[in-house]
Amino acid sequence: MLLKPTLVLMAALGTTTTTDLQAVAPSKAGSRNNTSARDRALERVAAKVAAAEAAVAARVEGAPLLALAAPPNDDSERKLSSLPLSIGVRTLDGLCERLLVRGSVLPARAERIFTTTDDNQASAQIMLYMGERPFCDSNRLLGSIILEGLPESSYRSFVQLEVVLEAGLDGFLDCRVAEMEGRALGEVFAQAQWRVSVLGVNLAEPNVVNSVAAVSNATRAQGEIAVFSHALAKHLPVLLATRVVKLPAGRNVVIRQHQRREEERVGTGGVLWEAAIVLADYVGRRRDFFSWHGKRVLELGAGTGLVAISLAAEGAQVWATDGNPKVVQCAGRNVQGAGDLPGRISLEVFDWNSDEDLHRIQAAGPWDVILGSDLVYPGNAGRRCVASNDDKPPADVTLLSLLGSLASYETEVILALKDRTGEVERFIDHVANKPETWRLTQAPSETIMPEFRALPTLAVLHLQRLPLGT
Numbered sequence: 001m002l003l004k005p006t007l008v009l010m011a012a013l014g015t016t017t018t019t020d021l022q023a024v025a026p027s028k029a030g031s032r033n034n035t036s037a038r039d040r041a042l043e044r045v046a047a048k049v050a051a052a053e054a055a056v057a058a059r060v061e062g063a064p065l066l067a068l069a070a071p072p073n074d075d076s077e078r079k080l081s082s083l084p085l086s087i088g089v090r091t092l093d094g095l096c097e098r099l100l101v102r103g104s105v106l107p108a109r110a111e112r113i114f115t116t117t118d119d120n121q122a123s124a125q126i127m128l129y130m131g132e133r134p135f136c137d138s139n140r141l142l143g144s145i146i147l148e149g150l151p152e153s154s155y156r157s158f159v160q161l162e163v164v165l166e167a168g169l170d171g172f173l174d175c176r177v178a179e180m181e182g183r184a185l186g187e188v189f190a191q192a193q194w195r196v197s198v199l200g201v202n203l204a205e206p207n208v209v210n211s212v213a214a215v216s217n218a219t220r221a222q223g224e225i226a227v228f229s230h231a232l233a234k235h236l237p238v239l240l241a242t243r244v245v246k247l248p249a250g251r252n253v254v255i256r257q258h259q260r261r262e263e264e265r266v267g268t269g270g271v272l273w274e275a276a277i278v279l280a281d282y283v284g285r286r287r288d289f290f291s292w293h294g295k296r297v298l299e300l301g302a303g304t305g306l307v308a309i310s311l312a313a314e315g316a317q318v319w320a321t322d323g324n325p326k327v328v329q330c331a332g333r334n335v336q337g338a339g340d341l342p343g344r345i346s347l348e349v350f351d352w353n354s355d356e357d358l359h360r361i362q363a364a365g366p367w368d369v370i371l372g373s374d375l376v377y378p379g380n381a382g383r384r385c386v387a388s389n390d391d392k393p394p395a396d397v398t399l400l401s402l403l404g405s406l407a408s409y410e411t412e413v414i415l416a417l418k419d420r421t422g423e424v425e426r427f428i429d430h431v432a433n434k435p436e437t438w439r440l441t442q443a444p445s446e447t448i449m450p451e452f453r454a455l456p457t458l459a460v461l462h463l464q465r466l467p468l469g470t
Helices: 005-013 018-024 037-058 180-184 212-222 230-235 274-285 306-313 325-337 355-364 378-383 395-406 423-432
Strands: 087-090 096-100 108-116 123-130 140-148 160-167 172-179 191-197 225-227 242-246 252-256 296-300 317-322 344-349 369-373 412-418 438-442 458-465
Touching (some): 087 160, 096 108, 108 123, 123 160, 140 172, 140 191, 172 180, 180 242, 180 252, 252 306, 252 325, 274 306, 306 325, 306 369, 317 325, 395 423, 412 423, 423 438
Parallel strands (some): 296 317, 296 369, 317 344
Antiparallel strands (some): 087 096, 087 123, 108 160, 108 225, 123 140, 160 172, 412 458
């Protein structure tokens, strides 16, 4: 409840009332020499009171009422319409990773995936800050969550911790954190939650807890965190048995990788590569553009099955193919583990060098979309994955011919490719030498998964087959 300005002034000036102030105020015709210093002071105060009362009556937004208004006694009566300051999480080296930005309309929700910074890290501390500075030391510490019981044997940067923040109109902030892989597998997993009101936070007061030494020692003792990125997969010393990928629609997908790919000649097909993660994210991120529901999609080089799962999660009818039967079996296990999906996935063995397989896939068409990831990767080209490829050229030489045999003039071709030895550039040159047959465009960087946008060797290409004479 807003107190009248006169009441605040009475406390400051003793027993003088508003009527008293008006009585002692000098007239306009009076002489300044006959006015005491006290009278002049009272005159100035009376003018401020009148201005403040006028502002209250007119409900002028931004009027200077702070000096005259007493704070409410009960935070529960206050409501927020937007977030007054940004709220973020402390990451390695004290950087503040913003999740909810200043001015967000309430209620607001944000989520981010973080990870550990040490091998075999047993716990992690999630520290929440309010403020606009890039470093947490200059912002206001709201509180923290200690997440214990992380996987006992783990590599830094690969334990995925999902942090969800929700800010309500009542001024309360809810924070939940959970370890993603255990949750996705249906196993016991580490989780914690915490709630705080941001209404009573006074950013002008010094934060005695928020000293550099205190924060550094506390977080180092409990375990620091960093922003998670799938782009760090190449730094792993071993091949993880499972990987967890969160699709744009919110579904967490557990991908099992083939652990004996060399002995069983699975090659690169049993591994989850960056291009597949980017393509799986891309089809979900652009669901409104493609309208996947009910579309017939052919995936070449399905690998672990992640892209097919992402498409079926959007309602597409997917034929996921690979030239290696063992890779198809592995993809089948991942598809089964994904649970019920709105769309459908049919897994097929498709050897690019088999006329019988080609005719079978052609007969299953026509296709609305043909897509694939890492299809011009030399290892995927045929010397380690598919037996019939031993005496064949790399895939970047044959892919365009294959697409010409499968795509109609209405078919959209989408390829997520990572360049390792110049094969992507060679493929683009092949397309450029056939301008009367194919139109090629590259997806804008803002449509790509954020953590891969700055990677120059990874591109998402769109191809459209052109009718003769166009």
